[in-house]
Amino acid sequence: MQANEIYERIKSKFEDAIVEFKADAIVEPYLEVKADRVKDVCEFLRDDPELAFDYLMCLSGVDYGNGTLGVVYHIYSMKHGHRFVLKVKVPIDNPVVQSVESIWKSANWHEREAYDMFGIIFEGHPDLRRILMPYDWPEGSYPLRKDFQVPEFYNGMKVPY
């Protein structure tokens, strides 16, 4: 199934959840949905027999630099062999996105990574804690955000030594 057909199918079910569908984006078209509806949409994407997106290829956190954070879902269907890109954007001061961990287990670590690097809070994640950064990394400091400043000291050690 092509991306616009998939979009039509989602639109018929979740008209209110859709923010934007960009069909002419380079390299792939993508669909942006609301952050508090993403779980429903994903559940539909997985369970609908025509779509059957059973494989989450990648889940990436993004900082767009203008006060918005985003989560990008690249999904794939093993059954039908088609793929789709889903996006969510949230403001940086309240970065709450629904977790899709219960739909695709592979999201578990990806979401933890996005939380670790961007501070995106995934609502409903069973074990949301830092994954790559040390556990004693300062609260509220997310290294992949565009406004991240390298701290002067880390555990009493001067950083730019």
Place this chain on the structure above:
Amino acid sequence: MATFEITTRSVKGDLKTDTMILNMGPQHPSTHGVLRLELVVDGEVIVDVIPHIGYLHRCFEKHAEQMTNYQQVIPYVDRMDYVAAMGNELAYVLAVEKLLGIEVPERVQYIRVIMAELQRIASHLLAIGTYGLDLGAFTPFLWCFREREKILDLFEITCGARLLYNYIWVGGVSHDLPSEFGKKLKDFLKTFPKALKEINDLLTFNKIFIDRTANVGVLPADVAINYGCSGPMLRGSGVKFDLRKNEPYLVYDRFEFDIPVGEGKMGTVGDCWDRYYVRVREMEESLKIIEQAWEQLPPGDVHSAIPKKVRPPQGEVYFRTENPRGEIGFYIISDGHSASPFRVKARAPSFVNLSVLPEISRGYMIADLVAILGSVDIVLGEVDR
């Protein structure tokens, strides 16, 4: 940090047994690097596994954003999966090329296929060698290294490096194949099947080895897909999915080869032995591909398509290829005006494959955990990036 409910059961009268927490790693002989596993064990039986990763985190994604241009990211990509560096370069370069929309000459594509497949053999050799080591068999490890050495020699005469190559560039490759490459490659193609048979005789079909790996760490196909497993992990569970066939890139659609899948020959489909044997058979398939690619290799200039400036239009791409460990993907966002990527996210196969470890190792023994971890075949450089 996670806390655990300690299961307590009384044995007889006042005697009580508790579970014990055993810290495996970050310094441990068989965690393949600096992985730390927090094991909750009841005697020797595993109740739960909590992986702690990040000890080898080298800020790859942050580095990629800070580089002055796209090409400078390639050496960093090398250092992710450092035993299959060619595959990483390939995935990253193909992603950038797709974003740029450039076509590369046929010769370059063939060279890339040959290199990627050689790298796959080298990587799988390391995987099965260390797997034998995990189970207490020393000798196959060194036999595998002997064969791997020949591949590294081939890389060395081509680009000068043996481990981290910086060979595949955006739009081409750094050096054309040297004149003696063909002869050495043919030598390798001729001797390798014999060496593989030796390794099979010594390890693969050894009774003790089969006893240790069959019916251990069974990963059902639906769980594998749900957890996003890829590569030999997924195929070991009987799912016939290989990006080289299902989403062909480069010139892979011109070659004839099979996709080996786990058949449960020695136990259940998706056990450690299946995952191991998929790797062994994949090496044979890679040999076939290399043979065909070498025969079809067209002449040409490998530098002709290399762009002077890599400045992709505003957009984003997710490109994935089949690395020895599974699906490696790069999600690259370009802002359209700067020469460095706005965001690079690497979807590392080991990272995703490792997340299934707790699921498949509960209820087995500590010795089995080592076998399961070995069959997942992680490279910590890639897990932690």
Place this chain on the structure above:
Amino acid sequence: MPEILNVLIASVIPLLFILVYAVVILWVEIKVASHVQDRLGYMYTGGFHGWAQPIADLLKLLTKEHITPERSDKILFTLAPILVFASSYAAYAALPFTSTFIAANLNIGIFYIVAITSFVVIGILMAGWSSNNKYSLLGAMRSVAQIVSYEIPTVLSILTVIVAVGTLNLQEICEIQKGGLFSWNIFKYPPFMLITFLIYFTASLAEVNRTPFDIPEAESELVAGYHTEYTGMKFAMFYLAEYANMFLVSGIAAILFFGGWSSPFGEFLAGPGWGVFWFVSKGLFFVFLQIMLRWTLPRLRVDQLMYVSWKVLTPISFVNLMVVGLWAILK
């Protein structure tokens, strides 16, 4: 006075033997391993194929610092390696090196050896417990379970031999097999003695923690098992005990099944001097076999190890014992 001198000589000779043998076998083990693995191994120290490397290793171990973990049980921690080595050294007392030399010619020689070597278990358990390390403890637990369960098939197969020869005295067992190759026990009651030997050899591999039964020190699982925390000479003691044990079980195999010090050619090349040669070379042959096995096979899992002992070796050796016993009575 000569009495004391005799005792002194009798006790020093096995010790010297163990030390010299350990150095040689360390070198052999490394060399065999390297050639099996298609490489060269030691090549420089001392000149010819690195023959001095084990001596250098030993000197290094001797000069190393003794690290005792702070929270360990210090007395047991120090005592454990001594006990482990002492028990295998003590067993050498009843080993007849030749027709004229045996440190203690006991009439219950083999029984004594079986009894004294089981002290190893206590030493290992002490090491594992006192290290205050979970890996050590797991290794010690595995080791004790393994040695205790493999003692049964070992003893049963030894018993089978005793039933056939009718004595516990190792010197007498050798005497009985004196008449050349075909009077060796291995060829008696065909094929039951051969089966007995195979059981004994398999079980003895487990007794000395060698591959495929090296589970207690499985380095890929338990780092180094019960001797994880040991350094320097204490660590070397465990090693020495392991190598001493390897020769001990091989020597017993040679005595029980292959005529001990007796020549395979009857009266030809026989005599006390040749006796030492035959005994040591037979023993070393089995040590060599153990080394070859180590570099060929992977390692079993704990439960599979127990399975082999209780469900395979023990029943077979029981049947074997009964058949040989019946045969001996009827004869």
